[in-house]
Amino acid sequence: MKQLLYCNYGDIHCLLDVKVDRYLFRAMAQFWNSTYSCFTFGNVDLAPTVEEYTVLLRCLRFQVDKIYSRAVNTPTFVKRLMNITRMSEQWVAALVQQKGSGKCIPWENLRELILTHPNMKKRVDVLALSVYGLVIFPKALRHVDEAVADLFDRFGKGVTHVPAILAETFRSLSACQRVGEGRFIGCAQLLLVWFHSHFWRVENASYCHFFGDYSPLKEIVTISRRDDITEEK
Structure with a gap:
């Protein structure tokens, strides 16, 4: 099952092991530049890219030239769930x-x-x-939203979801900063892993990086970090 999950959906399961540091996240959000859609730390501008997120998630089956955009005429939420779960219409409609x-x-x-x-x-x-509904696009707490099911239903066509993840991340950061508060509706786990990857100190280059099954997300997740740092620090 693990192999099947990885072959079809990359390393998204690793996101379940990422602990969200709320102090670090709140501190990061204060440096978000809504005008240019990037983090501005002094004279340095930093923003996650499609290429970086693709490498972290290892989306092997997705094509970078086929990005997700919602079609005008789409099947109903019930039909999409039936297609994903292969359960009856009565079972899905009741839930x-x-x-x-x-x-x-x-x-x-x-x-x-x-x-x-x-x-x-x-x-x-x-x-x-x-995982997509609760971690990557957590719009409704403890529920999977119909928009997520629409995106998920089109994975079989090789559509990449990375631009959609980035767009939601940028939109939500700007919305929270604009009002000075609010719940971040995006993949906080992936954003924090991306942030840590830019400050990841390695004394020697690991030969594992050259292996085809090397997972940067999995390796970054296993690195122990201090969790007693306050937001001010």
């Missing part, structure tokens, strides 16, 4: 909820499906959908 202006499905029901679905590939697909 769909309305939250605010959009629809979603509770994580607890997806969790049950991951544990009990008879098809191993579908269990992996539902797990990946949950």
